[in-house]
Amino acid sequence: MTKKELFEIALHWFDQQGWKAFPFQKQTWEAFMKGKNGLLNAPTGSGKTYALWVPVVLNYIKNNPDYKTKHKKGLKAIWITPLRALSQEIKQAAERFADDLGTQMTVGIRTGDTDQKERAKQKRNMPDLLITTPESLQLLLASKGYDKTFKNCEAIIIDEWHELLGTKRGVQIELALSRLKSINSSIRIWGISATIGNLEQAQQVLLGPESKSFVNSTLIKANLNKKIKVESIIPKEMETFPWRGHLGIHLLDEVIPIIKKSKTTLLFTNTRSQCEIWFQKILAQYPEFAGEIAMHHGSINKETRLWVEQAIRNESLTAVVCTSSLDLGVDFAPVETIIQIGGPKGVARFLQRAGRSGHQPGKTSVIYFLPTHAIELVEASALQEAVKENTVEDRIPYLNSFDVLIQYLTTLAVSDGFHPEEIFPEIKSTFCYQALTDDQWNWILGFITVGSQSLQNYDEYKKVEILDDGLFKINNRGTAMRHRLQIGTIVSDAVLTVKYLKGGYIGSIEEWFISKLKPGDVFTFAGRNLELVRIKEMKVLVRKSTKKTSKVPSWMGGRLTLTSQMSALLRQELYKASANQASSNELKALSHIFKEQQKESIIPAEEQFLIETFKTREGYHAIFYPFEGRFVHEALGSLIAYRISLLSPISFSIAFNDYGFELLSDQEIDMQAVLDNNLFTMQDLHQDLQKSLNATEMARRKFRDIAVISGMVFTGYPNKLLKSKHLQSSSQLLFNVFRDFEADNLLYQQAFIETFEHQLEEGRLAEALLRIEGQTIIWKSCSKPTPFSFPIITDRLREKLSSEKLEDRIKKMITLLTKK
Structure with missing residues (x-):
């Protein structure tokens, strides 16, 4: 059968569905059929799945002209997805095409959710098309005679490659591909990626560093002009002194009309705890939503998550409060509107979430931005620019x-x-x-x-x-x-299962949160108030509680940081405000805050770096504003504190958010000496960072993951997992042995490299210092806290006070400040 005839089969099928194939889909079919490897860059909801399933099936038809009567068994293609939740979706798409063409091809799924019976069946007889995860692919390589399983496999497709790049799961894929290429030298390797800043490098990581000189590799871009409409929910009234968490829930009444006018709305929160709070508050204030609203995050049990996903497809839910668990790929055509609660901290994440709505070619994606404090509106304005300019982050490979x-x-x-x-x-x-x-x-x-x-x-x-x-x-x-x-x-913290006393599995929760609770304490989880009865082995036994007050679980992964692209865009917006060139509605809405800021201090311009000092009853505050994201500020705060302490013995407590960091002390800092001694220098950066941050302690924590991944520490058998403190003590013991007797141990050294490169983002920190060195430092000695400093101060208090006490305390502070 000629290529033209094969394409006719596919195009005829597209016609039957009432679709028209996009140029990028045809380009991909063409390249695949020529035996090429490649990376397809296409936005969510653009038909990328059929860009690669179609040629896999056409290739089978080409090699088996009697495909309708004689079925040639054996694994022909593997589709790798980073999320188990996507596998059902991909399976349906593949089956739809293969079945309609009468190919008799079978499609199977193999993930952590696949039961033993199905796995055993697959071992005897592999499906033609296998959908799996990076971990399950490694498990296949761990089975005897794996080379026979893969020897006739013609293609391996890695979906959502932008999500795997820059993670160790991506490294797992690189290694697996190196083996599969040796087993079958003619295997075609394809990645599918949404837009990232370093697409060419993403292709090289996928296909190997030599691939750029290969004639048989290609990068295909789907030039679909995906329209994204960003609207900010701007509060009618905003306090001049903003603080995190205050605005979010207060805007609930603004959110409800948006939900009511859409078929289905997804409300994205950045953390699971925020997800739990929003779900509770909506039901408490609008009980008519009972049965029409659901919650979705990674710690809720699988059955509930699958039920929610299906209910979205069936259009039986009006709204779902979710986290990044619904970020990727799942095709929800009924979703019309997205609400992003709080700054998403990254452009790619924001665009990915926006793409969840209007999830069909040609449709406009609508996303509303809801600030959790006023200054987040600057982030909203920056995101508007990012959408216009199509600016997206790089992913740094390991x-x-x-x-x-x-x-x-x-x-x-x-x-x-x-x-x-x-x-x-x-x-x-x-x-x-x-x-x-x-x-x-x-x-x-x-x-x-x-x-x-x-x-x-x-x-x-x-x-x-x-x-x-x-x-x-x-x-x-x-x-x-x-x-x-x-x-x-x-490698996550030890996870405990949450169950009712009388049975009934609710979900899983991290040990470090539960370890803070005692029997009788009430916490909110999966939308319910639960009372802790006891912890038995790895199970948290609970009963329902009618108590109104409860603790909301927080998860270790909860604190996102601004990406470097997002930081740069944010600074550009502030420079506009500084030059009175605020053109966006968001910046205009903040004019009273900017005015108040300028009374006491300044809004830094492009060539300026701002430091503010003032005294309160808590002590002497020095606030620095690099606008570089919380991870960089954590490192930079410790670095500057360490360098100041070399000038004069002084101790600080450090607080930071995405905009700046605060050094608080009981004695006044000689700020002139700080300026005279050029403390923002790049000189001795690495050594000073090591000393200031107790880098050994951070590397020790990082080493726990390395020890687990390399198999030096065993995490335990199913249902008998080791507690995280045991894992920590075992890995600490090894860490200390290597530190004292084998400092050249590669795994020990890796812990330090990863701490600096990935956790502290040392490269980004160095860039920030270089920028500050080229700016004029403006030091403002203020008589009171400024609107810019207020969120940082109140964030520090949050660690010490309950939310009720915090709210009272902040109200008093605001009253005092506005009186002044």
Whole structure:
């Protein structure tokens, strides 16, 4: 069958659906059929799934002209998705096309949710098309005879590649691809990515660093002008001294009419605790929504999440309060409106969420921005610009993740074993390990066979045996089983299951939150008030409570930071306000706050860096405004505090938010000395950071994840997971051993590299310091706190006071400030 005839089959099917194929879809079919690898850049809801399912099926038809009568069994294509929630959706799309063409092709799903019976069935007889996750793909590589499973696989498609890039799950994919390419050299590799800043690099990470010179790789961009309409919910009244959390819920009455006029609305919150609060408040104030509103976040049980997703598709829900658990790919055609509660902190995240509405080609996506405090309206104005300019963040790939490599080699040793001389060139062909040296490689081989230098006396670290023919293999069944249980790179705090006393699973919650509660305490979870009865093994046993007051769980992942692109856009908006060029409605709405700010201080212009000092009954405050995001400010605050303490012995408490940081002390800082001694210099940055932040302590925490991923610490068997404090103490013990006796241990060194590069964003911090060095520092000695400083001060109080006390305290502060 000719290519033209094959395309006719697909186009005819599109006609039957009442669709028209986009140029980018046809381009992708064309490239795929020519045997090319590539990356498809297409926005959410543009038909990217059919851009790659169609050629997979057409290729099968081309190779099997009798496809309607004779079915050739065996795995032909793998579709990798980062989210289990997407697999059902993708399966339906693939089946729809394959069934309508009468191909007899089967589609299967293999994720953490797939039951044992289905897995066993797949082992005997693989489906033609397999939808899986990065972790489940690694588990397939851990099964005996995996090369037979993959030998006829013609394509592997990685969906949402922008989500995997810059994570260790992305590194897992790179390693798996290096193996699959060796098993079948003609396998086609395709990624699907939404827009990111470094698309060309994203393609290189996916296809390997050599791919840029390959003739058989291509980057296809879907030039669909997706219309996005951004509207801010601007409060009618705003206090001159804004603080976080105050505005959000107060705007509830503004949100309800938006929900009522749309078929379905998704309300995105940045954290699970915020999600729980909004769900409760809407039901408390508008009980008529009972049965029409639901909640969706990653800790709610699977059945409830699937029910919510299906209910959105069936149009039986008016609104869903959710977190990033609904960010990706799931196709909800009925969703008309998105409400983003609080700054999303990143352009890509905002655009991804906007794309959840109008999730069909050609439709406009409508997203409302609801500020949780007034200054977040500057973020809204910046996002409007980002949408206009199409500015999106880069995703920074990992390099030399030794922990993931050790896990991968152990996986190969568990299945059929490996010969190092065969595997080393494969690993070197990946982006992550392109610079791996012979010495590092030999260290890693030594590590998996005899343990590292300081662990050689302990048998538990001697996992892999070297057989007579030089094959590296694990023959111990216990070792193999423990390894299979621990495959993956997502290391979270120990998670406990929440259950009713009389049975009934509600969801899962992080141990660090529950460990703060005592029996009888009431907390809100999955939209219900629950009383803690007791904790038994890894189960939190609860009963329903009628108490009105409760604690809302917070999750460790809850604090997002501004991305560098978002920070730059935010500063541009403030520069406009400084020059009285505020053109957006959001900036105009803040004019009274800007006016108040300028009475006492300034709004910094592009060439200025602002420092404010003032005294309150709490002590002497110094506030610095880099507008670089909370992670950079945490590091920068510690750095400046450390450098000031070298000038004169003085101790500080440090507070920070996305806009700036505060140093609070009981004695006055000699600010002139700070300016004279150029404390924002790049000189000795790395050493000063290490000293100021107790980088060893941060690396120690980071090392826990590395120890788990590399298999040095075992997390436990299902239902008998180790508590996080046990994991922490085991990994700390190892960390201390390496620190004292083996400082050149690659995993120990990796903990420090990751702390600086990924957690503290040292590169971004250096850029911020370079910018500040080129600016004029304006120091304003103020008589009272300014509107810009107020959110930082109140954030610090939040850590100490309950929300009722905090609200009273802030009201008094505002009364005092406005009297002055």
